[in-house]
Amino acid sequence: MAGLAASFGSGAMTNSINEIGKAACIFAIGTNTTANHPIIGRQIDRALRNGTKLIVADPRQIPLCRKAHIWLRLQPGTDVALLKGMMRVILDEKLFDTSFVKERCEDFEAFETSIMEYDLATAAEISGVTAKEIAEAARMYASTSPATILYTMGITQHSHGTDNVRSVANLALVTGNIGKPSTGVNPLRGQNNVQGACDMGALPNVYPGYQKVDDKEVREKFEKAWGCDLNPSPGVTLTEIFEAAHAGKVKALYLMGENPMVTDPDSKFIEKAISRLELFVVQDLFLTDTARLADVVLPAASFAEKDGTFTNTERRVQRVRQAIEPVENARPDWMIICDVARNMDAKGFDFDSPDQIMEEIRSLTPSYGGIKYERLKKSGLQWPCPFPIHPGTPYLYSDRFNTPSGRAQLAPVEYRPSAETASNEYPFILTTRRSIFHYHSVLSRKVPGLNALRGEEHVEINPADAASLEIKDGEVVIVASKRGSVKAKIKITGVVTPGVVSMTFHYGETRTNILTSTALDPIAKIPEFKVCAVKIERKESAYISKDYLRWGTGGK
Amino acid sequence: MTKHVPLTINGVEVRAPEGTTILTAAQDAGIYIPTLCHCPDVSSQGVCRLCLVKIEKRRRLEPSCRTLVEEGMVVVTDDAEIEQLRQVILELILSDHDFNCLLCPKSGNCRLQELVTHIDYNERRFNRFEHVAKELPIDTSNPFFNFNPNKCIHCTICVRTCNEISGTHAIDMAHRGYDLKVSTFANKPLKESVCVSCGECVERCPVGALTPKKVEHPTREVKTTCTHCGVGCGLYLGIRGGAIIRARGDRENPVNQGNLCVRGRYGHEFVDCHERLSFPLVRAYDEYAQASSIVDEVTEKGKPVTAPLVKREGKFVEITWDQAIKYVASTLSHYKGDQFSAISSAKCTNEENYLFQKFVRVVMGTNNIDHCARL
Known part of the structure; x- marks a missing residue:
């Protein structure tokens, strides 16, 4: 939120939910919309039926990827590099909205220099996405109007979350995709209030x-x-x-x-x-x-x-x-x-x-x-709804931004790696996620039906990693980071790339957040939930001995 | 402004906007056309054939749910021939339906029952049909609803809902002819399929094939806002006997327009959870608690001892609200200023958050208040 406030003057979704269905291009970065905000996910579906283009940027193969026209499978924590690569293409190919930048933005020169010192090949190398895909996504986003950006915790929960947000805001600003219906930068907020x-x-x-x-x-x-x-x-x-x-x-x-x-x-x-x-x-x-x-x-x-x-x-x-x-x-x-x-x-x-x-x-x-x-x-x-007959405001910044000058700030942003990277001792990157059946840790866990649908933690791991660790699907393992360890069941799936594991944090009995890092974003003070280094160990006692099996599970 | 075209339905002059179907035009004009497979929320497929109508200068009867209005069209929705046809169609549907209305949770609210009263059927002819009782297994795997294929009339509303509203594509029609049925991929139970349990199909099933596990009907409804995520869907909570038994989407709400997800539709059960706190609790070493007469031990599962024992060993004791408020107020007054902190909640209302920050700033004299927006 601090990032958006710095760019535009206030931190909130710039446009409305039912405008998403009417956008010509949707760029969903760091949001598993169909699981976390299913009703907004349906808006995306509606848009796709009307021919909207969808770009998804996510390290996990979320359900939206299947429907996306372009899926940028970046490495966790490299969003800034990816977005800078996209903006480089936009500047190089003159796809940006000159009049919008001139009339409504500030500091374009500094921004331009920061983008120019960074070429597409570097962006591709850091983010793990090919240069061709980055360029295609950039062209699609910049040339299809109106285009809207949706993001959630995948952008913010990093030690460089504010930089991520400012990059996203820069992208919307240079292409003039803000202050109009069905455009904007839309952080989908988590909790109900x-x-x-x-x-x-x-x-x-x-x-x-x-x-x-x-x-x-x-x-x-x-x-x-x-x-x-x-x-x-x-x-x-x-x-x-x-x-x-x-x-x-x-x-x-x-x-x-x-x-x-x-x-x-x-x-x-x-x-x-x-x-x-x-x-x-x-x-x-x-x-x-x-x-x-x-x-x-x-x-x-x-x-x-x-x-x-x-x-x-x-x-x-x-x-x-x-x-x-x-x-x-x-x-x-x-x-x-x-x-x-x-x-x-x-x-x-x-x-x-x-x-x-x-x-x-x-x-x-x-x-x-x-x-x-x-x-x-x-x-x-x-809101803003300043007086008793005001009809309310479906989208913000139609004629001025909330900054003192009334113009939006384009900010030079540097790519910084995440606070923790995979090491020999902790070779995996853990990224947290949410399940569609739960939201946080208390209310939905008290609904028996929701627990029946998803009642325990699953550690998602790539088949290649599972094979090298010799672990089987459904096996209970110990996931450990510098800070502590938890036990959870393994789920072998291609949803995550090799080197990345993913867990939810809904379960009091499997407290995933024992593992996560407290590295904070210096401005927003948001912790880095999305990237922490972990190791996975086999839990020997998880094996049930053949003798035990022969006696059945009834006797002790 | 859409163009309105004039047409005649049953001798009545009607004007309908271009692009609407005869069925909608007739319904808007107050003319009843029976239908089973039509649902205004999803596209029309015309599979039940009950809405067939006669259109002048056309050779065949046309399904009104899929025929668009044209200028000067002359439509007849009801005559002896159509009536006869509808009766046969209805008889065929009924002959294949698990006909046990007395034990059906949908009874009284069932579209098929409604059509039987409107169309009627020829009992003698109906009894000549071979009633092969289907005994397909009922899918009870989902914790919130059941699927009884024996009651299914193959209207495909659930399939269209899953594709067009939920976007999940969990179910489709499988097999051919008499074996035709709604099925998940590889005919797995619903719980093991990609179904997200949003219950939109259950809301729209015209018969008793898809029914919620909670069968009671609410006696009153309260319009409110869902508490599970930031989308803020409007919903109606159905109340019976002082308890919430059902939730449905609020179609007037611009956010969700009647849609709900699994958490919104079925996630209200936590309100009645037996684990809800019933009394203010205080640790037993406090003097207020010792003065209290009602003592209830609360088990502390797996709580590691990480702090001075005197503080953490105490068990929780129930006290009255008066005692609790006085205790909190009197102890808090010793911690005014920056040695006090508060964490507010993104689950609480605006009014409560406002009051809480006012309390922290005015009474406690500090700005140490935050909530989970950073998480």
Whole structure:
């Protein structure tokens, strides 16, 4: 998100979901759309039936590859090289949109020099994609308009995630594929309300509506509205919170509805950090792996038991309505927060319904200015929606970008290798993925049917690697990195290339994130989930002896 | 603006936009034409032949679901000849159908039942047909729905749905003649096929061939937004007896237009999961907990001892909400400033995230708040 904010002025999907179906060219990079966002995957399908061209860039053979016109099978972590190769072709063959670059972009010269110092052969060598394929993809993307880019974690979850995002943004900018319907740079957000949580200022450096905490004017506005003095220095980010806890700087942690023990990188370190806290409060639906470590656990209500709004990936604010009474003794999170705050003698927490909270949000967040519950009855509204009769904004930047100059920033980007590369000791690159049947680690795991469809971890490995390690399909192996090891079943498949293995991270019993690296992107502070070096060992005890088999599985 | 063409259906002057089928034009004009294999969400295939109509100056009867309107067309949807033909078609379909409405979960909501009341059939002729009871195995492998091929009428709506809506291509028609059936690749059970269990075919099956495992019907529905991913599909939760029993896509919602994936359609069961927390919990070494009378031990599976024992050895104890809120409030007041951190949730609503960051900034006096957007 930080990358997009630097290029365009704000970090969000620039266009809408139903515009994807009308694009003439779709470039899906680092997104397994049909598994993670199936409904957007269907939009791609619809587009393909209407003759849209599809370019997929992914190291794994995801289902979209079968439907793609061009599949760029790059090595994990080499996106910048690939994108720079594509832009080199676009500049060389004069396929870029001169008038758009001239009128609406800045720093083209610096950008051009950075691209020119890099030839196509180098890009091909680093990314492992042939120069011909890169050139073809570049021509297809640049000459088929409108063209849209979809990306997700495959781009962002790297120690150079911001560089990846800026490269993607550069590609859209030079070809003028932004600010028009069915174009744009579209990060498909993961969690149901991750966009909303960002919009609402659940971030260390901004208040609601991305208003900076270190901006004096903004701070004074909030101080006046909230009737108190506010801390002017930005706080620490998620990954830094655990480091601070480990170092003893953070002594109390209040966690609402997350499960970092399973979903955050290097979870052994997280466990250690949590154990050093003096007070750890968790608010959740279930006694998750993280909640088990807490001092106090507060049972919260699920989405079906409360009112409110979610903001989806296309910036659409939609209503959530209470369908049933809270199960057992659970309470909606907003009620719990209000109760705790009132017990600490705080003012400004006397709300009776989420409706009233939205009124306060509206008054302080310019992009949400026109969002009122009575307008959300039939369907949602897409922000920016600054005043009560504004119809919402399906696509951004139609005439200016959100930067101070109103022009987008083309940025020179350097390719940096991932923090960890395969070595003799750890010869495989592990890249994490998601399954269609689960999303994260808690909710979908509590649905028996979904567990029946995919109830355990599978390590995907190429047949060639499996043969050299002499492991069989379905065998339980030990996957180990510098940080720890987990046991999981092997699945031999051509979906991954030799040298690459892939795992999901949904299972508390197989905590893949024990393995993953905490190398952070320096700007966005996103950890490198997509690349870490691992080794695979046979687990001798996994063999069932012939004697045992002869006796059957009943006797002991 | 699309051109509207005039035509006559059953002697009624009708205007329909160019490119629509006779069936749609008739339905828009309020004229009923029976059909089994037509589904407005997918392309028409014209396999059931029940919607045959007479068109003036054409030799044969034409399927109205696949014939486009033309200017000056004169259409008859119902007369003795068509009626007779439809009866025979219906009798043939029925003779091949597992006819046990009393035990069928689709009963009351079945298109075939509906057609029997509209078209009627000749009982004497029907009884002369050879009723070879099919006894194909029922596929119960999928955890969310069953496929009973004995009830299938081969309308191919499920196949078209899988190809055109879901884009999965998990099923197709296999074999020929009497052996014709809907099948996965190599006739594997659904669970072992490439089926993604989105349930779109189950939603559209006109008879009891594809039925959800949960057979109850909801008594009321609540319009809301799905909680599983960032797409934000609109859905209706079906409620019965205070519990969610079904979900269906909201066709008014511009995001999904009625579509749902497996998580959206079947992933709501976690709400009623027996593992849901029922009371606030506190570690037993805290004085509030000792004062509490309700004590329930929560097993801690495989929890490694990595911290001072006094803190981690305590078991969880249930306490009341009043105690919990007071306890949290009084302890938190000792940690104001940058020694406090909060992690908010991308699963919670906007209002809750707003309140939480306000709480952290106003009450705790720090900007140490973040959530999983970085992950």
